[in-house]
Amino acid sequence: MTASAVVTLMGGLGLFLLGIHHLTEGLKSLAGESLRRVLQRLVAGRFSAVAFGALFTTATQSSTATSLTVIGFVSAGLVTLPQAIAVIAGATLGTTSTPWMVAIFGFRVRIADGALPILGVGAFLWLIGSGRMRSLGAILAGFGLIFTGIEYLQTGMNGVSWNLEAFAGEGIGSMWMLAGIGVLMTLVMQSSSAAGATTLVALNAGSLTFVQGCAMIVGQSVGSAATTALVTIGGSLAVRRAALAHIAFSLIVGVLAMVFIAPLSAAANWVGAGLGDVDGVLGLAAFSSIFKFAGIVVFYPWLDHFARFIVNIYGDENDTAVSRLDPAIAKAGGALAIEAAWRATLEIALGAVHAIRRRLVGESVVYEPPLEAVQSIERFLETLSLETTDLGTIAPRLVRLCHALDHLSRLHVDVMRIPPVASGWKPPDGFAAGAVALGAWLEQSRDPKAVPAPTVYSAIEAASKQLRRESEISRTKLLEDIALQRTSMAAARADLDLMAWANGTLYHAWRLAESLRAASGK
Structure with missing residues (x-):
């Protein structure tokens, strides 16, 4: 790997992360007061709460943003812990929209050339606008930055070869090690979306195999919960409960996905083949959706019991509206x-x-x-x-x-x-x-x-x-x-x-x- 490739990869990753940040902040700000009202109406039922988590994460392109938002709602007393867990479960499914978006628009349609004008318009609105116009500018600028970043990631990844077999070995143990690399990628990048996009680019460039990419995607999903935990360290009781629920849910689903990675990856490969996938990027996006949807199906009947388990871990502490004022709320x-x-x-x-x-x-x-x-x-x-x-x-x-x-x-x-x-x-x-x-x-x-x-x-x-x-x-x-x-x-x-x-x-x-x-x- 040359120095030029490293610089290009770092620059592309930085643009992608910056794009995710602006897109997320712009959408949250544009939703504003309506977000509170919509959330309170939609999370009343378990299924609607899961659906809201998936849709909101699809819109913001950040499961961390969704998790912090719902943690903030729990801390503010607007939703209960079982409702929050259902939203977080849905958020894990919503993150699969990023691999699909990257796979389709980054590798199939390739809209990077059109992303620059969008970025320019968005930056202009963000600089001169205020209120909703400024939020719209942040959204457009974020969208442009995401696909400009993907273009640079692809350029930097060309000719790069990751000899993962030499590092992790072969067999089942290597898959678990690759999952650990996925966790580390998310922790370093502070974004499972960016880690997933990097994995898709590497797969497209031939730097890793399809199954290796699947293992890394599982680790990146677990890493998103660890990212939330890092943000909420030292938080209030409600924040700690919701963060623990997110970590436990993601960890259990991740372990199950690794245990059944062979049939899950085979199913995803079959879906990708049906979509005319040659290099496996659509199949990898399908794998992300399949294993997370399967995890929600397994967890769905036990959500209330899981919530009680989380509450019992912490026990009863002094929990007041003032004690629940937490930085996680401000981030939401x-x-x-x-x-x-x-x-x-x-x-x-x-x-x-x-x-x-x-x-x-x-x-x-x-x-x-x-x-x-x-x-x-x-x-x-x-x-x-x-x-x-x-x-x-x-x-x-x-x-x-x-x-x-x-x-x-x-x-x-x-x-x-x-x-x-x-x-x-x-x-x-x-x-x-x-x-x-x-x-x-x-x-x-x-x-x-x-x-x-x-x-x-x-x-x-x-x-x-x-x-x-x-x-x-x-x-x-x-x-x-x-x-x-x-x-x-x-x-x-x-x-x-x-x-x-x-x-x-x-x-x-x-x-x-x-x-x-x-x-x-x-």
């Missing part, structure tokens, strides 16, 4: 990240509002606000990348969420100085009205999927305004009582402080609830 897209941050903010807000409601009805309350949790949400939001995000739909929610966090922080300042309950003092009617309104909001907001009635928010607003009027009247009356010595200065000051506290706290609770409603996107 802006809409999902905002949803997760919204749920975490709502979780904290429920505790603060509950403490306020109790004090308004005259109960003695001691509440320690989770200040660090609010800071965690703020730090999480600062990690969001807005480059290819459709700000037309995301920005209003993001702005209102920041308003909610500001009111929550102010509310925490209030609840840290809750006035003690004074005996013999009769609060004005606004206290009771506020407690009732906040109680209704708490009741209807405990389920993040629920949508509180509009009357709930109007009741909090009305109670806040009522208490403000009563506070002004009480203040005037108390200052008059002080002047005319009808009450002691200390008693009047305590009443004044309590009224001021209740007035400000109820106002921030109202604005917090309104901001959360606007940020929910419902």
Whole structure:
């Protein structure tokens, strides 16, 4: 292998990886908020979840992107672990679209010459556009880069010969070693799609045999799960569970494929021959589809049992909306990240509002606000990348969420100085009205999927305004009582402080609830 061939191969691989990245990010950004709604509707059933995983991976050309997306949904509390496992299983089948695309358009139709104009248009839109136009530019640029990269891979691979028999030997053991090479390729390239494309190019150039390519394809499939694991190291409980499920599923299917590699490769070779395949690239693409589809068929009846097994491994840990804020969510897209941050903010807000409601009805309350949790949400939001995000739909929610966090922080300042309950003092009617309104909001907001009635928010607003009027009247009356010595200065000051506290706290609770409603996107 000459130095020129090495440089060409490296350049082609780099272009392919860059193309996959831009295509994936552009499609995720273009889907935006609709992705969250579609996913929640489609993953309700096991079969639809598998189908969604396959289709989404086909669209994004990245099983890692699909896995991280669904892991993000699990972490945000939008889907359950069994649903996520079904999506991940479907994603493994969706990855077979890349070998088919490379085999057909890279070796049969050869659209590399047309890829350059597509790349140029995409880069232009990505540079000057914004929102959806910028996302479309990323998609076109990614598509152009993928096939430009394949062209360079083919050029660099010409004349290269891999003496795999000398390295791995012959027989069954060599097949397992080649599978290990496939795992290593995916780990190094951080993309099973790129590893698979490289294997197809090598097969087309005669650098390896068909069965050797099949073994490497199996290893690359297992390697995609290892890539996900590397990305999610140190993640939350939900992230670790979903990542382990992906690893276990891919490993079991990979082992089964290696055990039955002879009949599976024979079936794939037969399919390729039926399609007029000469060099085996279509047959290798068929093998990728056949063994992964067979793995899903074997696993399908046991998905729920498998999910329970994964849960039992980790046991029960402290799992909250705040603890689930994970970098994997941010990688899954802006809409999902905002949803997760919204749920975490709502979780904290429920505790603060509950403490306020109790004090308004005259109960003695001691509440320690989770200040660090609010800071965690703020730090999480600062990690969001807005480059290819459709700000037309995301920005209003993001702005209102920041308003909610500001009111929550102010509310925490209030609840840290809750006035003690004074005996013999009769609060004005606004206290009771506020407690009732906040109680209704708490009741209807405990389920993040629920949508509180509009009357709930109007009741909090009305109670806040009522208490403000009563506070002004009480203040005037108390200052008059002080002047005319009808009450002691200390008693009047305590009443004044309590009224001021209740007035400000109820106002921030109202604005917090309104901001959360606007940020929910419902």
